[in-house]
Amino acid sequence: METTKRTKREMKTVEEMIKLYCHDHHHTKGDELCADCQSLKNYAFARIKNCVFNPDKPTCKNCTVHCYSTRNKEAIREVMRYSGPRMMLRFPGLTIMHLIDGIKDENRISKFLEDKEKKN
Numbered sequence: 145m146e147t148t149k150r151t152k153r154e155m156k157t158v159e160e161m162i163k164l165y166c167h168d169h170h171h172t173k174g175d176e177l178c179a180d181c182q183s184l185k186n187y188a189f190a191r192i193k194n195c196v197f198n199p200d201k202p203t204c205k206n207c208t209v210h211c212y213s214t215r216n217k218e219a220i221r222e223v224m225r226y227s228g229p230r231m232m233l234r235f236p237g238l239t240i241m242h243l244i245d246g247i248k249d250e251n252r253i254s255k256f257l258e259d260k261e262k263k264n
Protein backbone atom coordinates (compact mmCIF):
# COMPACT_ATOMS: atom_id res chain seq x y z
CA MET A 145 0.00 0.00 0.00
CA GLU A 146 1.13 3.51 -0.76
CA THR A 147 2.34 5.54 2.17
CA THR A 148 1.96 9.26 1.67
CA LYS A 149 4.42 11.84 2.87
CA ARG A 150 2.08 13.05 5.55
CA THR A 151 1.42 9.53 6.79
CA LYS A 152 5.15 9.01 7.09
CA ARG A 153 5.33 12.29 8.96
CA GLU A 154 2.61 11.17 11.32
CA MET A 155 4.36 7.88 12.02
CA LYS A 156 7.57 9.75 12.71
CA THR A 157 5.74 12.12 15.06
CA VAL A 158 4.09 9.26 16.94
CA GLU A 159 7.36 7.40 17.19
CA GLU A 160 9.24 10.39 18.58
CA MET A 161 6.45 11.12 21.07
CA ILE A 162 6.45 7.57 22.40
CA LYS A 163 10.24 7.57 22.55
CA LEU A 164 10.31 10.80 24.51
CA TYR A 165 7.71 9.51 26.93
CA CYS A 166 9.43 6.16 27.38
CA HIS A 167 12.85 7.71 27.96
CA ASP A 168 11.57 9.96 30.71
CA HIS A 169 9.17 7.51 32.37
CA HIS A 170 10.77 4.14 31.83
CA HIS A 171 14.44 5.14 31.71
CA THR A 172 15.21 3.85 28.23
CA LYS A 173 17.80 5.45 25.96
CA GLY A 174 18.37 6.20 22.27
CA ASP A 175 16.19 4.08 20.01
CA GLU A 176 15.32 1.76 22.86
CA LEU A 177 11.71 1.35 24.00
CA CYS A 178 10.37 -0.70 26.89
CA ALA A 179 8.05 -3.60 26.03
CA ASP A 180 4.88 -1.64 26.77
CA CYS A 181 5.86 1.36 24.70
CA GLN A 182 7.08 -0.86 21.88
CA SER A 183 3.71 -2.58 21.69
CA LEU A 184 1.91 0.76 21.86
CA LYS A 185 4.04 1.97 18.95
CA ASN A 186 3.28 -1.19 16.95
CA TYR A 187 -0.39 -0.70 17.68
CA ALA A 188 -0.34 2.95 16.60
CA PHE A 189 1.53 2.11 13.39
CA ALA A 190 -0.92 -0.67 12.58
CA ARG A 191 -3.87 1.69 13.10
CA ILE A 192 -2.25 4.29 10.84
CA LYS A 193 -1.66 1.69 8.14
CA ASN A 194 -5.21 0.32 8.34
CA CYS A 195 -6.92 3.69 8.51
CA VAL A 196 -10.26 3.89 6.66
CA PHE A 197 -9.12 7.12 5.03
CA ASN A 198 -6.07 5.59 3.37
CA PRO A 199 -4.18 6.41 1.25
CA ASP A 200 -4.99 9.99 2.09
CA LYS A 201 -5.17 9.69 5.81
CA PRO A 202 -5.91 12.60 8.16
CA THR A 203 -3.96 13.00 11.40
CA CYS A 204 -5.38 10.80 14.16
CA LYS A 205 -5.77 13.71 16.55
CA ASN A 206 -8.57 15.24 14.50
CA CYS A 207 -10.20 12.04 13.46
CA THR A 208 -13.78 11.36 14.49
CA VAL A 209 -13.76 7.66 13.66
CA HIS A 210 -11.74 6.68 16.77
CA CYS A 211 -10.43 3.28 15.81
CA TYR A 212 -8.27 2.88 18.93
CA SER A 213 -9.33 0.46 21.63
CA THR A 214 -10.12 2.12 24.97
CA ARG A 215 -6.99 0.85 26.65
CA ASN A 216 -4.68 1.98 23.86
CA LYS A 217 -6.49 5.28 23.53
CA GLU A 218 -5.80 6.01 27.19
CA ALA A 219 -2.15 5.03 26.77
CA ILE A 220 -1.58 7.15 23.69
CA ARG A 221 -3.37 10.11 25.27
CA GLU A 222 -1.04 9.92 28.20
CA VAL A 223 1.93 9.92 25.82
CA MET A 224 0.56 12.90 23.85
CA ARG A 225 -0.17 14.87 26.98
CA TYR A 226 3.40 14.46 28.10
CA SER A 227 5.26 14.62 24.81
CA GLY A 228 3.07 17.06 22.87
CA PRO A 229 4.43 20.28 24.39
CA ARG A 230 7.98 18.89 24.47
CA MET A 231 7.86 17.90 20.80
CA MET A 232 7.33 21.54 19.92
CA LEU A 233 10.75 22.33 21.39
CA ARG A 234 12.62 19.33 20.02
CA PHE A 235 11.08 19.01 16.58
CA PRO A 236 9.41 22.32 15.82
CA GLY A 237 9.28 21.68 12.06
CA LEU A 238 7.76 18.25 12.38
CA THR A 239 5.26 19.41 14.98
CA ILE A 240 4.15 22.44 12.99
CA MET A 241 3.66 20.39 9.81
CA HIS A 242 1.67 17.85 11.81
CA LEU A 243 -0.57 20.61 13.17
CA ILE A 244 -1.10 22.05 9.70
CA ASP A 245 -1.99 18.60 8.37
CA GLY A 246 -4.55 18.41 11.16
CA ILE A 247 -6.21 21.71 10.33
CA LYS A 248 -6.51 20.80 6.66
CA ASP A 249 -8.22 17.55 7.62
CA GLU A 250 -11.18 18.91 9.49
CA ASN A 251 -13.31 19.60 6.43
CA ARG A 252 -12.37 16.36 4.78
CA ILE A 253 -13.37 14.27 7.79
CA SER A 254 -16.78 15.86 8.12
CA LYS A 255 -17.34 15.29 4.41
CA PHE A 256 -16.38 11.63 4.73
CA LEU A 257 -18.80 11.13 7.61
CA GLU A 258 -21.55 12.93 5.70
CA ASP A 259 -21.11 10.64 2.69
CA LYS A 260 -21.09 7.60 4.93
CA GLU A 261 -24.28 8.81 6.56
CA LYS A 262 -25.96 9.09 3.13
CA LYS A 263 -24.99 5.55 2.18
CA ASN A 264 -26.53 4.06 5.31
Ligand SMILES: [Zn+2]
Binds near residue numbers: 165
Ligand atom coordinates in the same frame (compact mmCIF):
# COMPACT_ATOMS: atom_id res chain seq x y z
ZN1 LIG B 1 8.24 2.79 28.00
